[in-house]
Amino acid sequence: MAGSTRVPTRTPSQLSQGAAVSGGVGDSSLRPDGVLKATGEFAYSSDMWHEDMLWGFTLRSPHAHAEIVSVDVGEALAQAGVYAVLTHDDLPAEVKKYGLELRDTPVLAGGKVRHQGEPVALVAADHPETARRAAAKIKVEYRELPLVHDEATALAADAPVLHPDRDDHHAAHVPHPNIVHRQPIVRGDVAAAAARAEVVVSGEYEVGMQDQAFLGPESGLAVPAEDGGVDLYVATQWLHSDLRQIAPVLGLPEDKVRMTLAGVGGAFGGREDLSMQIHACLLALRTRKPVKMVYNRFESFFGHVHRHPATLWYEHGATRDGTLTHIRCRIVLDGGAYASASPAVVGNASSHAAGPYVVDDVEIEALALYTNNPPCGAMRGFGAVQACFAYEAQMDKLAAELGMDPVEFRRKNAMSQGDRMPTGQVVDSPAPVAELLRRVKARPLPPERQWETLGGAPDVRALPGGLSNTTHGEGVVRGVGYAVGVKNVCFSEGFDDYSTARVRLEVIGGEPVATVHTAAAEVGQGGVTVHAQIARTELGVTRVTIHPADTRVGSAGSTSASRQTYMTGGAVRHVCELVREEVFRRGRERLGTYHPAWATAELLLEGGKVVTDAGEVLAPLVDVLGDEPVEAVDEFRHRPTVALDPATGQGFGHVQFSFAAHRAVVEVDTELGLVKVIELACAQDVGKAMNPDAVVGQIHGGTTQGLGLAVMEEIVVENAKVRNPSFTDYLIPTILDTPTIPVDVLELADEHAPYGLRGAGEAPTLSSTPAVLAAIRAATGKALKRVPVRPEHIVA
Template sequence: MPTNGAPTRITQGSHTRGGIGESTLRPDGTLKVTGEFAYASDMWHEDMLWGQILRSTVAHAEIVSIDTSEALATPGVYAVLTYDDLPTEVRHYGLEIQDTPVLAHGRVRHHGEPVAVVAADHPETARRAAARIRVEYRDLPVITDEASATAPAAVLLHENRTDPHAAHVRHPNIVHRQPIIRGDVERARRRADVIVEGEYVFGMQDQAFLGPESGLAVPAEDGGVDLYIATQWLHADLRQIAPVLGLPEDKIRMTLSGVGGAFGGREDLSMQIHACLLALRTGKPVKMVYNRFESFFGHVHRHPAKLYYEHGATHDGKLTHVKARIVLDGGAYASSSPAVVGNAASLGVGPYVIDDVDIEAVALYTNNPPCGAMRGFGAVQACFAYEAQMDKLAARLGMDPVEFRRLNAMSQGSLLPTGQVVDSPAPVAELLRRVKAMPLPPEQQWLVAGEEADVRQLPGGLSNTTHGEGVVRGIGYAVGIKNVGFSEGFDDYSTARVRLEAAGGEPVATVHTAMAEVGQGGVTVHAQIARTELGVAQVTILPADTRVGSAGSTSASRQTYVTGGAVRNACELVREQILERGRRRFGAHHPAWATAELLLEGGKVVTDGGEVLADLVDVLGDEAVEIEQEWRHRPTEPFDLRTGQGFGHVQYSFAAHRAVVEVDTELGLVKVIELACAQDVGKALNPLSVTGQIQGGTTQGLGVAVMEEIIVDPRTAKVRNPSFTDYLIPTILDTPTIPVDVLELADDHAPYGLRGVGEAPTLSSTPAVLAAIRNATGLELNRTPVRPEHLTGG
């Protein structure tokens, strides 16, 4: 067990009920803001070594030779491994398609691909040794876009594909293709009085999480390994790691260490296999921590995209059709690109009623950095494009952009382009009405006492470039639709183990799941559920690990729904066992114990009428009640590969934004003043946490609107800005006021009626900001992020 920074149990007491619907505080909140929280990079073990990866300096090349002799001769180096040193014939991994080599073999396919790993007794020694590995490359043609990827003579990035998608694409450099076809677009086009077209470009966004990738692998006496790791999905990691190590899964014990944010960037493996390989080879614990430069190469990013849209409408504002093509750049390896394609296609028309639809979405293999999961998962790129189209249509028709959207908004009972009926609340029109009705911020807030300009409130901020000259205000709106949970027939489930026992003269509940707490607040919600269902004040949340069944990934806004559902069901079964004990003690016919209702307060069993029947501690005695329970939501089905029809998604979430911006049109500077949001959350299990999720997602959407983009050289496919000096993310000075209006319209299919929260605001915040900038400048602005030269013609 690591001697420092080890995962710890979180025991949550409460002098109040602290159940669902209350704004209970995070148990790790104070530790994080004071710097005392143990993240994965804080892990420590006696006599541990440090691991280091050698990464490719080119994006596409044949590996002619690798010379590790100088690295091995470096004092303090314990091991140097390349592809040929891997212990089994299984040398590739992947979430869905196993196309990613553990270490590059034969050729490298993207800038920064791992080529070799080193273990040494000091991190600087490991870095120096890695730099002494000599790799000879022979350059290969670089594929960077659709034209070069699908040209007749294009180099195939993955030859002899055998994955399930290979038979359904027209070129091997296309990862996956998903059409969505409903109705007759050509006939509908003839009914349209107005048709607008647009071509949109969405930049590559980084998850920019707080803590870089890190982990600690400790070899065990039984020949296995204990891995302490910051990840989003312990069991998916385990499934990919075990075959490469040649170990049964029960010999690889994984424990979640402190995670400094994720947003999709930790769904794929980073150094998990590398650290385990080095630990097993050397017989010593091995710690690996990426620096920020490495982190830009060590995880997937949001897919950059090109989107082509055509919308039609009648003179009275009714949408007639949409025809679209969405091209996502998946980079060198598949990651979760097939699922992202499915999302982008199935959600590609937005939260609107449109009977005639023809959408094609594809993901490409290129030599650009690998792309995969990021908050919003394909729906973000589509929302940027279809919302710009809605504004274009409203302008052509002379209609208010909000009222035009409300006129075409879906509602409960609407039919999606996939043929699925929306069978839970879909208050799109109401969200738009609410966000428009919010009070606007006052004009010229940057004036002090009505005279002097406070440059902190102006575009450009403390750079002091403007004092209000040429500053114009703009207002824009957007709304989006996001799925909740895994889709397209994936067996989406979670597992929870709940234990109730007497300890120190009071009842204590213990909750154990494999849910990755990455900042979303699941540890808080699980305790709230246990308090609500069992009535106990004391709840202990055990560290997430692989000693309990899978909880799936902390992604797709699914954990509160699915793992929360598992915790609730396990609590209900524990409660039933307690009831049965009470029936045995007080008699089977005792009216209170015959009821299914049970509440525990102060260690006393209380019925509906409030009668105290027994001391729960006495009923429990020395024998605890412990139950592990799997929980599944209703099943989904794959989309048809020709038409896109199918019940593909479990649930939908909706958010609407109004952005208020001020733009210095002479200097091309933008200040986002406010990003108001209205969102339906079904049931706010923790209102404070819900608001925080909405504000966080909104800020991430702001980032990609006006500043965030990974720049890849189109000639070499090399990343040009892998640092937070050159890759800009919003600071507190960039973050606007974010008022939130929360609706709670219960979904009858979900536990407590809840709806996934964290992703939907990331969709609509970006197009709302762009709409506001367009409103201020009159410019078309069809790409993200908006840069000064786009506003000044430079």
């Protein structure tokens, strides 16, 4: 669609009739797995079963930093029903570490543990309870070591160096070996700009550690093969990245490790790193039996990475008319014991640290630390979330000092197409920041005092505290707040980001049918729907089969960075075009250029029209294909990026940018510190709504995760130990906590992207958190420099 539009919400009855039934690009096509997931019949990875399989269990360290003095597995091995017990000394290959970016994570701890919950030993038994009991009989003697748990202890002169043997390419650019990666960004003359500033504000901010809290815990099934290899069925975000890390540790070539995607119950970044993959394969190869591993929720808190907690310092300056003069900031991310994705998160945090605003003079520093806290890595928003919370708080603070409306102040400084990021990169696609802010502000506010009923008695469900019945409206104050954010799309900084697709067009039962095969991980985002929509649009067929994702086709990259529709969707489109060209060639050869039926078919196919019947268009396709299917496989790459300069941070680092704005309406009991978020209105540019209902669903989901970070979600870590590893104590929003989320979707095409689309899944996670905090500040008058905000922060 040209220009901008609000995407209407379609009802299920509307989806089953009319244009949507054709299922092409732009239609709200139904998910093929939707009913199964809604009814609980969908098979997740934890539901897998194999005849004669064993169960695996991981023994984990109770200490955050300790030397392993001795390990005695004798009693565990002697227990009936136990088939194998493995420690670091039993690993079969010279390679004993793995890692997403840096190979620094031990498969099993050898000599030392660096965080609470680090795997020390593995057990395979004929029953999960037998495996658990056997693991409890393994005797490990530890000698505790000094803790590194914050910046002060990490960078002290006498700080223990957690990775003394590191030799990665970041080591030359960091001032201390306990810094994983450091990225400065310097542009312009900040000292001169600060001298011109008429108003300067600064602030220190803190973001707590957030968990991805995905639905399905880590799980998978490893099956030993007759050729000495192994078949692994697993819930993951990136099959080929897993394969690259798994095979060397097993001592096997990659073609002997065959991976198939099992049912995934959400990911949000938490499945980019390995969890049980190598462990299950090791046990299967040792026992020569299938081995299943399923984490319980307690173990899951220790089995995957989390969002980096952060401390941030910012200084903003402006002239009296509200023009930004400069930004100084320092962002410190706690990466935990191992690198995971920390280097890339640092790059993202630094390059997005100024937000979607025009400012020519910046001094930015972002870094990630090695500590003995839980490892942190990818989570939805990927470094940009932490920065957005701080810079949006600063924008409100600066607007207040200037006496300006906070939305109009943002709009005055909002970037647009043609402006530059702090890295010097020109934003060369639409950047409707001011329009997004205008839309959320113009939306009518929800009615006041919604808890009041006709009879006068309050409906406690609509009050802060809800059914806890803690308030009846006394001390409840409404607040409204705004925020906007910017997030990159696809992998960045010179990464060879590509995706592979195989498409086959053949005749089955007298009808052309397309099969699409990629390794893209369907984690709930809807790739299984979009890829079929693209094939229908490009090939003009109605029947499309999505082949299960596995490593028998080339890599599709990770289901992260809002990249799969752009990258694997782009690959499917590209390969469909190759298939279509071959069909055209055969058509001209066999039917002749002037055959009337073929001419019609070719015209419609070249126009990308979805054909809904088997009439004049499908008939010639059947004649052309006959018994000879057409198949093509190829890779798709986006335009190249470059690594940011290690000294200045300048460079074309990102493929594309995505923008979203929120307005939050909250009601706060200022006496009890309780918060009820009434509405979180969002406006977002998605370039092209490939599947409008799915786009709105992604915006709802990202918005709700941002809400969770704002008011409830935090892994509490004290002295490097997790204090709340359960959903009893780690709270996530339920349907009762989720506010109304009206959405405006703009479709301003990016000419560099397939169909003009723009990655949509992450941007709403950025701006929803600071919008909620801005609204709470408006209601309470409190500074509130930390998320999640707690009752004691409000009433203190």
